[in-house]
Amino acid sequence: MAISLKDVARQAGVSVKTVSNVVNGYRHVTPETRLKVQRVIDELGYRPNLTARHLRKGRTGMIALAVPELHNPYFAELADAVIEYAAGLDYIVLLDHTGGRRDQEVLFAQGFRARVIDGLILSPIELENEDLLARGGDAPLVLLGEREYDAPYDHVAIDNVAAARTAASHLVDIGRRRIAFIGARHGRARATAHLRLRGWREVMTENGLPTGEELVAVTDGYTREDGAQAVARLLDSGARPDAVFCYNDLIAVGAMRTLAERGLRVPDDVAVIGFDDIEESRYGATTLTTIAPHKRAVARAATDALLERLAGDREIDPRRLQPGFALVTRESTVGRPS
Amino acid sequence: MAISLKDVARQAGVSVKTVSNVVNGYRHVTPETRLKVQRVIDELGYRPNLTARHLRKGRTGMIALAVPELHNPYFAELADAVIEYAAGLDYIVLLDHTGGRRDQEVLFAQGFRARVIDGLILSPIELENEDLLARGGDAPLVLLGEREYDAPYDHVAIDNVAAARTAASHLVDIGRRRIAFIGARHGRARATAHLRLRGWREVMTENGLPTGEELVAVTDGYTREDGAQAVARLLDSGARPDAVFCYNDLIAVGAMRTLAERGLRVPDDVAVIGFDDIEESRYGATTLTTIAPHKRAVARAATDALLERLAGDREIDPRRLQPGFALVTRESTVGRPS
DNA sequence: CTTGCTCTTTACAACGTGGAAAACCTGACG
DNA sequence: CGTCAGGTTTTCCACGTTGTAAAGAGCAAG
Numbered sequence: 001m002a003i004s005l006k007d008v009a010r011q012a013g014v015s016v017k018t019v020s021n022v023v024n025g026y027r028h029v030t031p032e033t034r035l036k037v038q039r040v041i042d043e044l045g046y047r048p049n050l051t052a053r054h055l056r057k058g059r060t061g062m063i064a065l066a067v068p069e070l071h072n073p074y075f076a077e078l079a080d081a082v083i084e085y086a087a088g089l090d091y092i093v094l095l096d097h098t099g100g101r102r103d104q105e106v107l108f109a110q111g112f113r114a115r116v117i118d119g120l121i122l123s124p125i126e127l128e129n130e131d132l133l134a135r136g137g138d139a140p141l142v143l144l145g146e147r148e149y150d151a152p153y154d155h156v157a158i159d160n161v162a163a164a165r166t167a168a169s170h171l172v173d174i175g176r177r178r179i180a181f182i183g184a185r186h187g188r189a190r191a192t193a194h195l196r197l198r199g200w201r202e203v204m205t206e207n208g209l210p211t212g213e214e215l216v217a218v219t220d221g222y223t224r225e226d227g228a229q230a231v232a233r234l235l236d237s238g239a240r241p242d243a244v245f246c247y248n249d250l251i252a253v254g255a256m257r258t259l260a261e262r263g264l265r266v267p268d269d270v271a272v273i274g275f276d277d278i279e280e281s282r283y284g285a286t287t288l289t290t291i292a293p294h295k296r297a298v299a300r301a302a303t304d305a306l307l308e309r310l311a312g313d314r315e316i317d318p319r320r321l322q323p324g325f326a327l328v329t330r331e332s333t334v335g336r337p338s
Numbered sequence: 339m340a341i342s343l344k345d346v347a348r349q350a351g352v353s354v355k356t357v358s359n360v361v362n363g364y365r366h367v368t369p370e371t372r373l374k375v376q377r378v379i380d381e382l383g384y385r386p387n388l389t390a391r392h393l394r395k396g397r398t399g400m401i402a403l404a405v406p407e408l409h410n411p412y413f414a415e416l417a418d419a420v421i422e423y424a425a426g427l428d429y430i431v432l433l434d435h436t437g438g439r440r441d442q443e444v445l446f447a448q449g450f451r452a453r454v455i456d457g458l459i460l461s462p463i464e465l466e467n468e469d470l471l472a473r474g475g476d477a478p479l480v481l482l483g484e485r486e487y488d489a490p491y492d493h494v495a496i497d498n499v500a501a502a503r504t505a506a507s508h509l510v511d512i513g514r515r516r517i518a519f520i521g522a523r524h525g526r527a528r529a530t531a532h533l534r535l536r537g538w539r540e541v542m543t544e545n546g547l548p549t550g551e552e553l554v555a556v557t558d559g560y561t562r563e564d565g566a567q568a569v570a571r572l573l574d575s576g577a578r579p580d581a582v583f584c585y586n587d588l589i590a591v592g593a594m595r596t597l598a599e600r601g602l603r604v605p606d607d608v609a610v611i612g613f614d615d616i617e618e619s620r621y622g623a624t625t626l627t628t629i630a631p632h633k634r635a636v637a638r639a640a641t642d643a644l645l646e647r648l649a650g651d652r653e654i655d656p657r658r659l660q661p662g663f664a665l666v667t668r669e670s671t672v673g674r675p676s
Numbered sequence: 677c678t679t680g681c682t683c684t685t686t687a688c689a690a691c692g693t694g695g696a697a698a699a700c701c702t703g704a705c706g
Numbered sequence: 707c708g709t710c711a712g713g714t715t716t717t718c719c720a721c722g723t724t725g726t727a728a729a730g731a732g733c734a735a736g
Binding site for chain 2: 002045049050054060062069070073076077093095096097113114115136224228254257260261280282283285286
Binding site: 342344355358362386387394395 | 724
């Protein structure tokens with residue numbers, strides 16, 4: 001089978017521990033011994049058994065990241081960033097997806113999906129506060145985006161209300177008055193959708209603009225299809241928005257699709273704004289104005305927070321980390337420069 | 339620290355092995371003993387240490403999957419499918435990305451990126467045949483899509499020439515004559531881009547249509563931006579295609595973006611076809627006609643092949659697996675039904 | 677009351693590694 | 707020439723688990 005320290009030791013005529021010392025760069029090894037052992041290592045192609053090392057050390061060097069859906073580009077791009085950043089810190093990232101289902105999120109948070117890991121980063125959708133309080137797992141957990149909780153865990157998310165205010169203000173600034181809101185419904189008052197809705201409502205109210213029910217379309221999920229259907233319902237119900245504020249870019253893409261089918265021009269007839277700044281938003285017949293969370297900063301904050309817990313600071317108070325965001329204006333609100 | 343078998347054994351007044359037997363559902367345990375032990379397990383919240391189990395068994399129950407880019411939706415969707423399918427077989431998938439860089443691909447194939455795994459699935463871009471022949475790793479490897487190799491590894495990919503022929507034929511069928519090809523350049527004759535180019539050329543020639551250099555635009559990569567630039571170059575050079583055959587959907591999306599900027603209508607002036615059937619292709623102002631590889635079948639074939647090797651059939655001849663594909667016609671070639 | 681059988685439980689060893697501490701070597705010094 | 711200090715190498719053990727083999731318990735048959 002695989003070559004172990006024992007095989008190298010026998011071949012080199014030294015003890016197992018000496019080989020281990022060479023492998024780990026222990027100082028007190030004579031150059032001759034080191035050379036001799038190293039030669040055998042190369043010759044046999046020895047590679048340390050990480051499983052054994054992990055068992056011995058009690059650490060695996062792996063962290064798990066769970067997002068709702070990998071095929072949501074925002075999460076794919078975010079996962080990319082986490083993997084990249086963690087790799088620089090010699091951590092391997094085990095990527096998982098929960099489908100946004102509560103049972104899967106609980107399983108993940110408990111450490112039942114990926115079990116050979118030192119810590120967890122979870123981007124929850126349906127997870128409840130009580131799930132967190134009842135959490136049995138032993139590995140540190142960091143929460144990402146979406147919901148807000150009272151449980152004692154570090155939480156990384158942009159300031160959703162402020163970001164939504166920025167987006168809504170932009171629409172007002174370009175002269176829109178009847179601004180619809182399209183977003184995922186979650187009963188809980190502290191879901192992200194609700195935070196963004198609040199930002200929208202605040203700005204609308206401050207500007208004396210309508211926020212009636214007829215301007216709000218809820219969706220089941222966060223997909224292009226959800227966005228397409230929501231706008232269709234909105235238009236069918238007789239609402240005549242001159243702008244739509246979308247919960248995220250995917251919904252915005254779907255919304256623009258329906259607008260195109262209905263013969264409405266973007267942004268001339270209806271301006272559209274999204275959230276996430278996924279790559280897709282920079283292409284398409286009409287590029288999409290959006291709120292761009294600094295994904296690298298999110299990835300860094302979450303990973304750093306987790307690794308700090310791992311380093312032993314488990315007792316410090318849970319923190320609330322807010323990476324920055326930026327408004328990126330594109331054609332869907334300001335039109336194409338001619 | 340964490341609860342181990344030893345703790346449970348002490349508390350329950352039985353041997354460590356008996357607890358192990360209960361945990362593993364060993365048959366010959368009296369109901370009373372089982373109950374007693376199970377109670378202590380629940381009470382203490384014991385959970386098996388998988389690292390130790392892995393060390394003992396020599397298997398980790400994890401496989402690694404490396405794709406070029408996670409934020410390429412095709413790969414994200416494919417990864418989704420692999421994770422899903424493998425989970426059903428009680429395997430955890432460790433997801434990684436290589437950036438399409440040869441050094442990273444080699445590192446991955448050698449098992450140096452993810453090292454606590456039983457097997458590997460790699461979707462290579464730049465990897466060379468010699469890299470595979472010189473491969474030192476011990477874990478079984480399955481190759482996915484893209485390139486073709488002579489090395490003794492299972493390989494899963496659709497029939498790219500046939501698929502490309504299907505796509506090109508479709509363009510011919512709808513009456514297009516000057517069909518451009520936009521695709522990533524790879525010097526090697528057996529790169530996927532070359533296979534698709536061949537399919538295009540065959541169909542063109544068979545129909546007496548031009549295949550001159552002026553109709554072929556090479557790109558550095560596979561992104562929307564690459565597609566956008568390629569079409570710009572094509573148009574600037576004076577070519578007047580009435581259709582473009584794109585290496586993949588991302589390139590097609592970029593291509594359509596440039597066409598829109600130039601005031602060309604799709605499909606009226608220029609028809610567009612892609613490859614991959616990413617979700618994005620079903621939205622956008624103009625939906626995209628594409629070749630849809632059966633992603634679930636790809637995921638299944640690759641995972642099954644790998645697990646068969648793991649099960650011991652390491653000596654059987656390397657196989658060439660070809661999941662199916664389908665032409666999905668949408669607006670970018672046949673227009674919008676009125 | 678022994679023998680032999682089955683069912684249940686146990687002791688032991690090992691997977692590959694690294695920490696702790698003991699053992700070994702060499703050379704300097706009294 | 708013995709002692710000690712220093713670096714170097716080794717021995718021993720434990721991490722938590724499970725396979726192997728063997729011991730123990732119970733019971734029916736002789």
